[in-house]
Amino acid sequence: MDLLNTSLRQLAAALRERRISSRELASAYLDRIDGLDSRLNAFITVDPERTLKQADLADERLSQGRGEALTGIPIAHKDIFCTQGWLTTCGSKMLSNFVAPYDAHVIEKFAAAGALILGKTNMDEFAMGSSNETSFYGPVKNPWDLRKVPGGSSGGSAAAVAARLAPAATATDTGGSIRQPAALCGVSGIKPTYGLVSRYGMIAYASSLDQGGVIAPGAEDLALVLNTMVGFDARDATSIGRPAEDYTALLGQPLRGLRIGLPREYFSTGVSADVSRAIEESLAEYKRLGAVLVEVTLPHSALSVPVYYVLAPAEASSNLARYDGVRYGWRAARYGDLTDMYERTRAEGFGPEVKRRILTGTYVLSRGYYDAYYLQAQRVRRLISNDFKEAFARCDVIMGPASPTVAFNLGEKTSDPVQMYLSDIFTISVNLAGLPGLSIPAGFGSGGLPVGLQLIGNHFNEGRLLQVAHQYQQATDWHRRVPSLDRTGETA
Amino acid sequence: MNWEVVIGLETHAQLATHSKIFSGSSTAFGAAPNVQANAVDLALPGVLPVLNRAAVTCAIRFGLATGAHIAESSVFARKNYFYPDLPKGYQISQYEIPVVSGGVLTIRTESGEKTIRLTRAHLEEDAGKSLHEDFHGLSGIDLNRAGTPLLEIVSEPDMRSPAEAVAYARMLHRLVTWIGICDGNMQEGSFRCDANVSIRPQGQEAFGTRCEIKNLNSFRFLEKAMHYEIQRQIELVESGGVVIQETRLYDPERDETRPMRSKEDAQDYRYFPDPDLLPLHITADWVEQVRAQMPELPEAMQQRFVNDLGLSAYDAGVLTGSRATAQYFLQLLPLVEDDAKLCANWVTGELSAALHRDGVTEESSRISPQQLGGLLKRVKDGTISSKMAKELFEALWTDGGDADTLIESRGLRQISDAGALEDIVGALMAEHPAQVAEYRAGKEKVFGFFVGRAMKASGGRANPEQLNAVLKRKLAG
Numbered sequence: 001m002d003l004l005n006t007s008l009r010q011l012a013a014a015l016r017e018r019r020i021s022s023r024e025l026a027s028a029y030l031d032r033i034d035g036l037d038s039r040l041n042a043f044i045t046v047d048p049e050r051t052l053k054q055a056d057l058a059d060e061r062l063s064q065g066r067g068e069a070l071t072g073i074p075i076a077h078k079d080i081f082c083t084q085g086w087l088t089t090c091g092s093k094m095l096s097n098f099v100a101p102y103d104a105h106v107i108e109k110f111a112a113a114g115a116l117i118l119g120k121t122n123m124d125e126f127a128m129g130s131s132n133e134t135s136f137y138g139p140v141k142n143p144w145d146l147r148k149v150p151g152g153s154s155g156g157s158a159a160a161v162a163a164r165l166a167p168a169a170t171a172t173d174t175g176g177s178i179r180q181p182a183a184l185c186g187v188s189g190i191k192p193t194y195g196l197v198s199r200y201g202m203i204a205y206a207s208s209l210d211q212g213g214v215i216a217p218g219a220e221d222l223a224l225v226l227n228t229m230v231g232f233d234a235r236d237a238t239s240i241g242r243p244a245e246d247y248t249a250l251l252g253q254p255l256r257g258l259r260i261g262l263p264r265e266y267f268s269t270g271v272s273a274d275v276s277r278a279i280e281e282s283l284a285e286y287k288r289l290g291a292v293l294v295e296v297t298l299p300h301s302a303l304s305v306p307v308y309y310v311l312a313p314a315e316a317s318s319n320l321a322r323y324d325g326v327r328y329g330w331r332a333a334r335y336g337d338l339t340d341m342y343e344r345t346r347a348e349g350f351g352p353e354v355k356r357r358i359l360t361g362t363y364v365l366s367r368g369y370y371d372a373y374y375l376q377a378q379r380v381r382r383l384i385s386n387d388f389k390e391a392f393a394r395c396d397v398i399m400g401p402a403s404p405t406v407a408f409n410l411g412e413k414t415s416d417p418v419q420m421y422l423s424d425i426f427t428i429s430v431n432l433a434g435l436p437g438l439s440i441p442a443g444f445g446s447g448g449l450p451v452g453l454q455l456i457g458n459h460f461n462e463g464r465l466l467q468v469a470h471q472y473q474q475a476t477d478w479h480r481r482v483p484s485l486d487r488t489g490e491t492a
Numbered sequence: 493m494n495w496e497v498v499i500g501l502e503t504h505a506q507l508a509t510h511s512k513i514f515s516g517s518s519t520a521f522g523a524a525p526n527v528q529a530n531a532v533d534l535a536l537p538g539v540l541p542v543l544n545r546a547a548v549t550c551a552i553r554f555g556l557a558t559g560a561h562i563a564e565s566s567v568f569a570r571k572n573y574f575y576p577d578l579p580k581g582y583q584i585s586q587y588e589i590p591v592v593s594g595g596v597l598t599i600r601t602e603s604g605e606k607t608i609r610l611t612r613a614h615l616e617e618d619a620g621k622s623l624h625e626d627f628h629g630l631s632g633i634d635l636n637r638a639g640t641p642l643l644e645i646v647s648e649p650d651m652r653s654p655a656e657a658v659a660y661a662r663m664l665h666r667l668v669t670w671i672g673i674c675d676g677n678m679q680e681g682s683f684r685c686d687a688n689v690s691i692r693p694q695g696q697e698a699f700g701t702r703c704e705i706k707n708l709n710s711f712r713f714l715e716k717a718m719h720y721e722i723q724r725q726i727e728l729v730e731s732g733g734v735v736i737q738e739t740r741l742y743d744p745e746r747d748e749t750r751p752m753r754s755k756e757d758a759q760d761y762r763y764f765p766d767p768d769l770l771p772l773h774i775t776a777d778w779v780e781q782v783r784a785q786m787p788e789l790p791e792a793m794q795q796r797f798v799n800d801l802g803l804s805a806y807d808a809g810v811l812t813g814s815r816a817t818a819q820y821f822l823q824l825l826p827l828v829e830d831d832a833k834l835c836a837n838w839v840t841g842e843l844s845a846a847l848h849r850d851g852v853t854e855e856s857s858r859i860s861p862q863q864l865g866g867l868l869k870r871v872k873d874g875t876i877s878s879k880m881a882k883e884l885f886e887a888l889w890t891d892g893g894d895a896d897t898l899i900e901s902r903g904l905r906q907i908s909d910a911g912a913l914e915d916i917v918g919a920l921m922a923e924h925p926a927q928v929a930e931y932r933a934g935k936e937k938v939f940g941f942f943v944g945r946a947m948k949a950s951g952g953r954a955n956p957e958q959l960n961a962v963l964k965r966k967l968a969g
Contacts, residue, residue: 082538095537102531104538201538208767236540237769315767318570321581322535326633329537342574365572365762374764 003028004164005482008073008221011167015062015072022055022062022072026116029074033119033165036485039146042160044079044137045087046119054116061114070228071114076166078157079120080127081212082201083107090203091123091135091153094323094330094349104201105233106170106212113228118166122156125351126320127177127205129153130423133414134353141410142185143483144449148407151181151423157215158185164482168216168225172202174209175308176402176427179439182215183402183452186441188469188479189215190222193459194434195240198233204319206312207238209431218479219440219469223247226462242460250467256290258468261395263298266426272405274445279401282442282453282472286399289471296391296398300383304429305421307384310364310377311432316354317361323349356417385433392458397468401426402439402452426454436462440469441478450478493730494694497722498702499657499687500649503664504642505674506618506682507550513617513641514541514584521680529620529635535579540768543568547641548772550673551591551615552782554643557671557789558610560595562779568615568769571761576633577620585644587763590614591772597647597667598791599659600809608660609648615772616642643673649688649699654718658711661685665711670790670815678709685714689721691729700725701735705749707742717742721749793818801832810840816854817844820861827865834868842885858889867895874955880904908955913962916949917942921966931967939963 001014003025014020030048037043051074058072082088082100084107089095103111110117124134132140132155140155142148143163150159154171158181161169171178173191182189190213197212204210214225227248232241260283267276283293325331325345332344350358364373391398403423413420430437435456442453453472457465473479512519515532532539555562569587592613599606620638624631645664651657665683669676676683690702705721708714720742725735740749765771788796790812797808811821817839824835843864847857867888871881876899884898899905907913920942921928931938942963947954 082536088537090537098537100538101536199538200540203537204540204768206767235542237542238767314764318572318582318762318764321572321574322537322579324574324576324581326576327534327579338576362762365764367760367762370762370764 004032005480007218008070008167008216008224011073012067012069012071012224015058016067018062022058022116023052025072026051026055026074026118029118029166036163037165039141039485040143040159040163040165041138041140042122042156042163042165043076043119044089044091044122044156047086051116051118058114058116068113069224070110072116073167074116074118075110075225076118076121076157076160076169077107078123078154078169078171080123080172080203081107081170082203083117083120086117086120088120088203089136090127091125091137092349092351092354093136095203096136096330098329100201102201105198105231105235106229107201109228109231115228121154121160121166121169124153124155124177125354126203126316127153127172127174127210128316128353128357130176130180130420131408131410131413132156132181133410134351136351139410142407142449143485144186145407145447146485147409148447148449149184149410149412151184151403151407153177153181154189154215155181158182158187158189161185161187161215161217162483163485168214168221170212170225170229171215172210172212173427173431173437174205174211174312175431176424178213178215179402179427179430179437179452179454180424182439183454184407184450186444186450186452186478186481186483187215187217188219188222188438188440188473189213190226190438190462190465191430191436192226192230192462193240193436194431195238196230196242196460196462198231198236198239200233200235200239204315206315207319208315209308209312211431218473219438219466220248220251220473222438223251223466223470226466245463247463247466250463251470253467253471254290255286255468255471258286258289258291258397259395260286260291260293261296261391261398262293263296263301263391263398263400265298265301266400270404270422270425271401272445275401275403275405275451278443278445278451279399279453282476283399285472285475289475294395296394298384298387298391298429300380300387301429303380304384304432305425307377307380307432308424308428309360309421310373311381313357313361314364314374315361317358317365320350320354320358325349353417381432384429388429388433388435388456388458397461397465398456400454400456402454403427406445406447406449406451430456435459436465438465438469440472441481443478495691495722495726496694496696497652497654498649498690498692498699499651499654499718501647501651501657501660501664502686502688502704503645503647503661504618504684505645505668507547507641507643507673508675509544509546509550509641511544511546512639513544513547513615515639517639519640521677523636525632525634526636529638533579533635533639535581541584541766543769543772544641547615548591548774549782550641551613551643552774552779553671553673553786554613554645554668555592555595556779556783556786557667558592558595558597560592560610560613562774563589563591563593564774565589566591566614566772566774568766568772569763570766571763573759573761575619575622576631577622577635577638579620579635579638583617583619584766584769585616586614591774597660597663599656599663601653601655601659606650606656608650608656611646611648613643613645616644618642643668649690649702654715654722657687657718658715661711661714666790666814671787672815678711681709684709687714687718687721689718689725690735691722691725701737703735703737703749704739705742706739706752713742713744716744716747717749720747724749787815790815790818797832803832803836807836807840810844811836814853820854820857823861824865824868827861828868828872831868831872834872838864838868842882846885846889858892859885863888863894870895870899874906874908875899876904876906877952877956880906880952904953906955907950907953908958910958910962913946913950913954913959914966916946916954917959917962917966920945920949928967932969939967942967
C-alpha cells in the first residue's frame with residue numbers, strides 16, 4: 001500500500017481493518033519529513049517520539065475496535081494552534097520560547113478522535129503574509145519549484161500536504177491564508193463559514209476574520225477532517241451552535257443543474273493569462289458535469305483589499321498588545337525602565353510585516369482617524385456582504401481564480417507590500433462576508449506551477465461546496481499530482 | 493467673589509458575582525497572588541473572553557432600581573493601553589453604547605431633598621494589581637483581580653457641595669448593597685469613587701475646568717479631598733492662576749491632592765468594538781425576570797415606614813440605612829405585636845450600639861430577631877421593665893439563650909402583684925413616719941423618696957406604674 005498517496009478514507013479503513021498500523025503510517029510520514037523537509041522548511045517542530053507514542057495509543061484503540069474516522073491518522077497542525085506541551089510559535093520570535101500550557105479546541109477534538117499530531121507547520125509570522133516569507137523560521141519553499149513561494153500564511157501546511165509530508169494539515173484563513181497557499185501548492189483547502197470552527201486556542205490575528213480550516217489533497221479528505229474539526233465551543237463567544245453535519249453526505253451526488261455564478265469582477269482584470277486559461281478549462285469541465293454558468297456581479301469587490309487592510313490591522317494592533325514580555329514569550333535581555341522593556345521586547349520580538357500592520361492598525365484606530373478609516377471600512381464591509389447575498393440569489397456557488405497568478409519567486413514581492421497584498425484580491429472578500437471558501441487544484445500554468453480554482457458558497461454550505469469540488473475531482477486528477485521535488489533553486 | 497462648586501462622581505462598584513466577567517476564575521478576595529488567574533485572565537495566546545451573564549443581571553438590577561434605560565443592545569469595546577497589570581494590553585469595557593443610561597438617585601442633605609441625574613452605568617473588567625513594595629526594586633504583579641466585573645456608574649455634574657457628593661455616594665452605596673449587586677466593602681476596593689470637581693462664579697452657566705480626583709476609598713477621604721480641592725482651585729483662581737484639566741491623586745496622610753497626569757499626557761485609548769464578543773442583547777423577558785426578583789427599594793420602604801407604621805422620617809431613614817437593618821426590623825416587628833415604635837427604638841438604639849461595638853452588621857448579630865422579639869414581648873406585657881430589658885439584652889448578647897429563661901433563672905419577673913407591693917409600701921411608711929407626714933402636708937417631692945426606697949426594697953423588680961399607683965393611694969391615707 002502506498003501510504004503517502006492514499007486518501008484519508010482509505011487510510012482510515014486500512015487502519016480499522018488492521019491492514020496497516022498507525023505506527024507504520026506515522027513512521028512513513030516522519031521518515032519523509034526527515035528526508036525532505038530540510039529542503040522545504042514546512043515544519044517548525046517535529047517530535048517523532050511523541051507522535052509515535054500517540055500512534056501506539058491509537059493502535060491500541062484500533063485493536064479494541066474503537067476506531068473513528070481519524071483514529072491513527074497523523075495530522076500536521078499550523079503552528080498557530082496551541083498544543084499542550086508543544087512549542088507553539090505562530091511563526092514569531094516573540095513566541096519562539098512559548099510552550100503552550102493548554103490545547104486549542106481544535107486540538108482537543110482531534111485528540112478525542114484519536115488522530116496523531118504529526119508536527120507543527122511553518123507559517124507567516126502571526127499569519128500576516130501571503131508568501132510565508134515573514135516567518136521567523138524562514139520561508140517555506142514551494143514543492144513544485146523550490147525557487148517559488150508556497151503562498152501564505154498557511155504555507156507550511158500547504159507545502160507539507162503537496163509534498164505528501166502529511167496526509168492533511170490544519171490551517172487558518174483570515175484573508176486567504178488557506179485558499180491561496182492551497183492554490184499555489186496544488187492541493188485542496190477549505191475555509192469554513194466564520195464561527196463553525198472554534199477560535200479558542202487559535203492564536204488571534206484579526207478576530208472577526210480568522211477561521212480555522214483544513215488543507216488536504218482532495219475534497220473528500222477535507223470533508224472527513226472537517227467532520228471532526230467543526231463544533232460548538234462555549235469558550236468562543238463567536239462559535240456557532242448547529243446540529244452536527246456529515247460533510248461527506250453530499251459528496252456522491254451529481255451536479256446536474258448546478259448554477260455556477262461567475263463574478264464579472266473576478267474575470268476582468270489582473271488575472272494572468274495562464275491562470276485564466278486553466279480556470280476556463282475547469283469551468284468547461286463543470287459544464288460537462290451538467291452545471292450552468294451564470295454571470296453575477298460583486299460590485300464592491302475592488303474595495304475588499306483596502307477594507308481588509310484597515311480592519312485586520314486594527315484588530316491585530318490590539319490582539320498583539322499582549323505580547324509585552326511581561327508574562328511569557330520573548331523579553332529583551334537588556335532594558336531600562338518599563339517603557340524601555342516594552343519597546344525593546346516588541347522591537348526585537350516582531351518582524352517588519354507584523355510591525356507594519358500594528359502601526360497601520362494603531363493609526364486607523366487613533367482619535368481623529370477612526371471614523372474615516374475604521375468606521376468607513378466597517379460600512380463597506382457590509383456592502384461587500386450584501387453583494388454576495390444578492391449574487392447567491394442567482395446561483396448556488398461562485399467560482400473564480402483563487403490567486404491572480406501562479407506561485408511567484410521567493411523575494412519577488414517582499415519589498416512591495418501592496419503587490420503582496422494584491423495576491424489575496426480574490427480571497428479576502430470571502431472573509432469579510434464570513435462565507436465558506438474552497439480552493440481546489442485546476443491544472444497548471446506557466447512554469448508547470450499549479451492553478452487553484454476558488455469555490456465560494458453561501459453561509460453553512462460547506463457540504464455543497466465539498467460535493468461540487470469532489471465531483472470535479474472524480475472527473476480530473478489534478479489533486480492527485482505530486483511534485484517530484486527535483487526543481488530546486490540550487491540547480492537553477 | 494462667590495464661587496459655586498460643581499461635582500460629578502464616577503463610581504466603580506465591584507459586582508458580587510462568583511466568577512469573573514469574562515472567565516470562570518473565582519472573584520473571592522484575599523487569595524494568594526495569581527492563584528485566581530486562569531489562562532484567560534493571564535491573556536495567554538489564543539484565549540477568548542466569554543461574558544458572564546450574572547454580571548449583566550447585576551447591571552439590569554441597577555438600571556431597574558434607578559429608573560434608567562436598559563439598552564436592548566449594547567457593545568463591549570476595547571480600551572487599549574499598556575500596563576503590566578493589564579494582561580491583554582486592553583481593558584474590555586463599554587464605550588459608545590453602555591448597558592444602562594439615564595436614571596436618577598434622590599439624596600437628602602441639611603438643605604433638603606435633591607435628585608441627582610445619572611449619565612450611564614457600564615460593565616467592564618478590572619485590572620490586576622501592581623505591587624511595588626517588598627520586591628527589592630522590582631514590581632510584583634497579582635492578576636487575581638484582573639477580570640473582576642465592575643459597574644462604572646457615572647453621575648451628571650449635579651452636586652454643588654462636598655456634603656451633597658458624600659450624600660450621593662452614601663445613597664449609591666446603600667442602593668448597590670441593598671439590591672445585592674455589590675458587597676460595598678470600601679477597604680477591599682469593592683466600591684471606589686472618583687470625583688470630578690470644578691468651581692465657577694456664582695450665577696455663571698458655563699462649567700469651570702475640572703480636575704478628577706482618584707484614590708478615595710472612604711466617605712471621609714472623599715469629603716476631605718473635595719474640600720481640599722475646592723480650596724485649592726479657589727485660591728489658585730483668586731491669585732490669578734487657571735485650573736488645568738488633570739487627574740489628581742488624594743494623599744490621605746497629608747490631606748492634599750497631587751497631580752497624577754494632565755490632559756496633555758492623556759492617552760488615546762483607541763476604543764473599538766471587541767470582535768471577540770457579540771453585542772450584548774438583553775431581551776424584555778430577561779428584564780422582567782430580574783424585575784420579578786427585585787426587593788422593595790429603600791426609598792419606597794422608607795416612605796412606607798413613615799406612612800403605614802407611623803415612624804418618624806428619621807427612624808425610617810435609619811431603619812432603611814441598609815438592607816440588613818431593614819430586614820432585621822421587618823423580622824422583629826411581627827414578634828412584638830407590630831409595635832413599630834418599640835422595635836424601632838431597640839433596633840436603632842441598643843442593637844445598633846452593640847453591633848457597632850462589635851463592628852458587625854445585623855446579618856451577623858449575636859442576638860437574632862427571634863431573641864430580641866422574645867425580650868421585647870416581656871417588656872410589652874410588663875413582665876420586665878425597660879431598664880431590666882437593657883441588662884438582659886447585654887446578657888443575651890454575651891451568653892445567648894432566650895429572654896424567658898433568663899427572666900426565670902434570675903428571678904427578674906416584675907412585681908406587679910398589688911398585695912406584694914402594698915406590703916412593701918406599708919413597711920416603708922411604718923419605717924419613715926416623718927416623711928409620710930411631710931408628704932401629707934403637701935411636700936410632694938417626698939414621693940420620689942418613697943419610689944426609690946420601694947424599688948430598692950423590691951430589688952428593682954417593682955412594676956413602676958403599679959408602684960406609683962399603690963404609693964399614691966396609700967400615702968394619701
